[in-house]
Amino acid sequence: MVTMTKVCVITSIHSPYDGRIYHKQCKSLKNAGYDVVLIAPKPDVVESENIPLITFNRPKGIKNRLQSIFHLYKLAKKENADLYHFHDPELMIVGVMIESLLKKPVIYDVHEHYPNTIMGREYIPSIVKVPMKLAYIAIEKLALIKISGVIYTTEEIGRRYDKYNGCKIENYPLKEMFPEPSNEKDENQIIYLGGITKIRGVLQLIEGFGLAVKSVPQAKLLFLGSFESNQFREEVYELIDQLKLKENVTFISRVPYEQISAYVERSSVGILPYLPYPNHLVALPNKLFEYMAANNAIISSNFSHYAKVIEDSQGGLVVDPEDPKDIGTKISHLLSNPNQTKELGRNARKAFETKYNWTCEEKKLLEFYRSLLIK
Incomplete structure (x- = not known):
């Protein structure tokens, strides 16, 4: 009987x-x-896979989170895997313990530029940001x-890991989620994902x-996602009331991963108006590529690495995210010129x-695994 190589993937934060x-x-x-075995926080609904x-129950409070680190190490040790792959910075100590005590290779999967993320978090008091960083x-x-080994998502993030055994694996969409370009578009709908x-x-x-x-009264804006807080929800709804946009703006909370594509494909424009906070200046959101997969024309912030993708694909327009007038002008232009919007969407889909797409990145992931397992 051939024994399969066992991999244990660990996350303490993500679904x-x-x-x-x-x-x-x-x-x-x-x-x-x-x-493959996955150690992760207990979900609300268990999918059949x-x-x-x-x-495990997601810990609350610093003390419980620190205690959970050792609990996760015990869970990981029990699996006796050939390779371990963790996804959250607080699990670095777990990774070190596995390498030191179990003598098994470990991958740290870096999703963000964490020093920049710390500096950009509004809820962290300014006085402690630099010490935390x-x-x-x-x-x-x-x-x-x-x-x-280290996996990172963009070249900008990867510059921090030049001295280490690293591999860039972008968070591109799955082809099977967007198997065919959609022709069932609502020409007046923009989506924020x-x-x-x-x-x-x-x-x-x-x-x-x-x-x-004001120039395209039939325009519609769909938000697909969850609010960061009830306070911000109230602020957003107050602005919508003030601008008399109730009939034009819709909010849908989180939906199962497999259903995201249906909403994105129905829209004609996907928008990414991220502000110039430190992490945004080096990371690339996967939403950008999901818009491309759904053959949406794209409006994105004018950061250089966003603009590079937009220019490479010829799939959209860039805006100054801090300038509502610029955002409004670009939205109005695309909704008023459906033929150009369709062409940009086709270009994005082709790219x-x-x-x-994930198929390209999957090959790099598997090769990186092989390189670590043969050492």
């Missing part, structure tokens, strides 16, 4: 059915013949002395959309099919 972790990486590994899931950098440097937060430019977007509605 077990996270798009990158579960639907892309875990399924790709499973399909490649690995025995063939990847074993070991769950420096502490993270120091802890990470020590951890990476032991950890076998993802968390509804202040630093993602939601207020500026609504102001700009309000300006666009997704040939370059910006």
Whole structure:
């Protein structure tokens, strides 16, 4: 009997059915013949899949989160995997313990530029941001002395890991989620996909959309995602009331991962109005590529790495995310010129099919795994 190589994937923060972790990486590994087990926080609903899931109650408070680190190490040790792959910075100590005590290779999957993320978090008091950032950098440097490999999502993030055994694996969409370009478009609908937060430019977007509605009164804006807080929800609804946009703006909370494509494909324009916070200046949101997959024309912030993708694909327009007037002008232009919008959407879809899809990244993931397992 041939024994399959066993992989244990660990996350302490993300949903077990996270798009990158579960639907892309875990399924790709499973399909490649690995025995995959996932350790993750307990979900509200357990999906029926063939990847074993070991769950735990998400800890609350710093003390409980620190205690949970050792609990997660015990869960990981019990699996006796050949390789471990973790996804959250607070698990660095777990990775070091596995490398040091179990003598198994470990991958740290870096989703964001965490020093920049710390500096951009509004809820972190300004006085502690720099000490937290420096502490993270120091802890990470020590951890990476032991950890076998690092996965990161963009070149900008990857520059921090030039000295280590790293691999860039972008968070591109699955082809099977968007198998065919959609022709069932609502020419008047724009979609905003993802968390509804202040630093993602939601207020500026609504102001700009309000300006666009004056020239395109049939325009519709769909938000698909959850609010960062009840307080921000109230602020957004107050602005919508003030601008008399109730009939034009719709909110839908989170939906199962597999259903996202239906909403995106129905829209004709996808928008990414992220503000210039530190992490946004180096990370690339997967929403950009999901818009491309759904053959949407794209309106995105004018950051250089966003603009590079837009220019490469010829799939959209860039805006100053801090300027509602610019946002409104670009929205109005695309909704008033449906033929150009369709052409941009076709260009974006073509770029997704040939370059910006998970199939390309899956090959790099599997090769990186092989390189660590043969050492």
